Amino acid sequence: MGLLTPLALLGLGFIAAPILAHLMRRRGIEVRTLPTVALLHRAHAASKRRRQLVDLLLLLVRVLMVALLALAASRPYLPKEAGAIGDEAVNAVFLIDDSHSMRARRAGAGDRGATRIARAIDQALSDLRALPDGSVFSIVRGSAPPEVLLRNSRSLERGERVLRSLREGSSRGPGLERALDLAERSFSQQDHALARHLFIYSDFAAHERADAHRFQDDTRVSLRVFRTDETANRAIVEAGLHRDERSERWIISGRVRSFEGEGASLGLIVRGDGLELMRGETTLDARGEGRFELEFERPARVERLHIELTERGDAIPDDDVVELALMGSPSPRVLIVDGDPRPQRLDSASGFFLTALMSEPDTYRVRIIDEGAFDRSQLEEADIVALLGIPSPNPRLFAEVLEKVKRGGGLLVSLGLRGDPFAYNGLFNPLIRSRFLPAESRRLYGIESIPLGRRDDSPSFGYHYPITSSDTAELLLRSGETVLGAIELVENGRVALFGIPLSDAENDLPYRPIYLPIVLQAMRSIAPPRFERDSIVAGESISLASFFRERQSLTIETPTREKIAVHQSDPAFRRTDQAGVYRLLDGDRTLSEFSAQFSPVEIELSPGPLPTPPETPSEANGRTSEERRDLTPLALSLAALLWFAEGLLRSPRRRPLKRESPARA
Incomplete structure (x- = not known):
């Protein structure tokens, strides 16, 4: 509290006046009690004590x-405070930094200490409740990528619900x-x-680099800084x-970073x-990093695999443990079944096919x-499974393939x-409606790849099987009006049909530049x-398209075991806030996995400079009255209330006279 005219406090000396009046009232002429009136004094003893109490209350009221x-x-x-709300409705925005560094705890608090983000949410809830009636507000998430969680709301309940959902923080990167x-x-x-x-609400860590931001002049800014000693x-x-x-062994490799010295x-x-x-263990280098590689026998059965640091007690315990994806998205395993296998020679179907696959190293096994x-x-x-040149496959085994x-x-x-x-048409029936027609020997010239949008007029084909494609088939190859390749969808899988040999028998396609793209496109399709990536940074979206x-919906199981439905109409999954392994489920069956990692820069907790809020109108004009709350009316109101109380205490209390009823005869 401040005073504009502090010299007026000299008026407190007038407090002596009521005190002196009270003391002088108590002194008077010495009174001696006569025996004849002693009984009256005892009768009025209770009234005197009450009067003394009233006198003390009057003294207190007059002094105050x-x-x-x-x-x-x-x-x-x-x-x-700079940027204070005041009493009038405002247009507010709450920006919450919930990046990984906001999970830091107080020094010595251990795993149960209050995190920066928890304290920030408590403060934000308090500020939200303090908004004047009629205010409108939005809530923006400040980690990467930033997003508006609630826009232009007047519902206090909705705002509190959104803020509480951020209380645990996230593993997302810097985006302030x-x-x-x-x-x-x-x-x-x-x-x-x-x-x-x-x-x-942020820790304004050095890696955020928020000090360069320039605010709009008509915006009042309140910086709520949350930092810890640790x-x-x-x-x-x-x-x-x-x-x-081959050896049935697993290898975990990676790197750690710590504050200890080299x-x-x-x-x-x-x-x-x-x-x-x-x-295992690792040794830190001059940059505070250490690389590790741990090799061990593959467990007989394991569902969750973690690697963790043995040392604990640092600022963010959450990044001391990492869950590893067991499935991931490994290279597809391709089994080539050839009726006349000669893979060591290029003039066989399997040989040409293998050469095409090897043009993309590490893509297929x-x-x-x-x-x-x-x-x-x-x-x-x-x-x-690639069936090349097989006259007629085993029906029972082919059914298992389907x-x-x-x-x-x-x-x-x-x-x-x-x-x-x-x-083949009989084995495919009724799953596939496209059909192979009997072989033709008339020569065809040129070929067109429909998915690639490419055409080559050089190849010629002397022996081929035309294909009648269904309305659900995806055309793959065509020579003129003759369809030579198609892809059919069979529930959740795909089948590629080629009506031409993939060797150089009766055609010269394997020697043309278009051969490799045709084979690779067909393999990518089936x-x-x-x-696309087995690992992403927490907060990034990933496509499930x-x-x-043929599925309409799939389920993602998060690291916290929460199950979230994802629909075909919107195949992007965005709720990757927490680091860990995410499992893609079709019912109870796991289709694949991917992991989300926190951004490495977020483990650095060094404080950075704060952004500079814009000047308030009073600061810009060299005045300060607009940034003060005047307490003079309050003091005068309280004095008036005490004056009224003093009047009540001074007014005499009259008791009604009691009349005795006449005695009965």
Whole structure:
């Protein structure tokens, strides 16, 4: 509290007046009690005690009244905080930084200490409830990517619900700089007459670089800074699982970062479903980083695999543990079944086909067998089956191939020179409505790849099987009006039909530049769906479009075991706020996994400079009265109330006379 005229407090000296009056009233002429009136004094003893109490109350009231009058004369005021709300409705925006660094805890608080984000949400809830009636507000999330969570609302209940949903924080990266721009664009345009007020809740860490932002001049800004004494933090900033298929061993490699100096050692533990599998350690270099590679026998069965630091007690315990994806999106396993396998020679179908696949290194894992070796065990280890030049496959085994395709697998069929189109049409019926027609020997010239939008007039074909495609088929190849390739959807999988040999028998297509793109495009079309990336930064969206096919909806299981439905109409999944492994489910079956990691810069907790709020109108004009709350009216009101109370205490209390009733005869 401040005083504009502090000299007026000298008026407090007048407090002595009521005190002296009270003391003088108590002194008087010495009175001696006569025996004849002693009985009357005893009768009035209770009344005298009551009068003494009233006198004390009068003294207190008069002293307070003089003090309040002196205080009112000094013109007291309360200074408002810069950007304070005031009593009039405002157009407010609450910007909440919920990035990973806001999960830091107070020094020595351990896992149960209040995080920065929890304290920020408590303050935001308090500020929200303090908004004057009629205010409109929006809530903006300040981590990357920034987003508006609630726009132009007047519902206090909705605002509190949105704020509480951010209380646990997230693993998302820094986005405060862009969020400031978004926040200033989020003010209600319909309520432009209301004063704009921007609340910012952040630790303003050095990596945010928010100090360069320039606020709009007509916006009042309140900076709510949440920092902790503890800035020392350790973290596993990178970790990945690699499988050695031949030795049945797993390798976990990655790197850690810590505040300890060069040469310090950090311990690591690998756990599977909570049980310890192995231990290791790494040594920090001059930059405070240490790389590790841990190799161990693959567990017989494990659903959850974690790697964690043995040392604890740092600022953010959440980044000391990383969950590893067990499935991921490995390279598809391709099984080539050739009726006349000669993969070492380029003039065979499997040889040309293998050469095309090898043009994209590490994309496919290929195995070639002959028709006689094809059995159920071979089928179980394949994601895509390519039947090249097989006259007529085993009906029972072919039925199992189609069942695998229904679950999301792929099948490629090229009849070659000895294929039986009627046998294949019967085996495909009724799942596939496209049909192979009997072989023709008339020569065709030129070929067009429909998906690629490319045409090559050089190739010629002497022996081929025309295809009658259904209305649901995707055309793959065409020579003139003759369809030579099509792709059919079979529930959740796909089948590619080629009416030409994939070798150089009766055609010269394998020697043309268009051959590789045709084969690779067909393989991409029938390959089981996979994520473009196995690992993303928390907060990024990831597309599930390739997984839907005939499915209308899928389910994502988050690291917190929450299950979220994703529909084909909007196949992007955006709720990747927490670091960990996300599982894609079709019912109870896991289709694939991907992991979300926190941004490595977020483990740095060093404080950065604060942005500079714009000057308030009073500061710009060199005046300060607009930033004060005048308390003079309050002091005068209280003095008037005491004056009224003093009058009540001084007024004599008259008792009604009691009349005795006449005695009865």
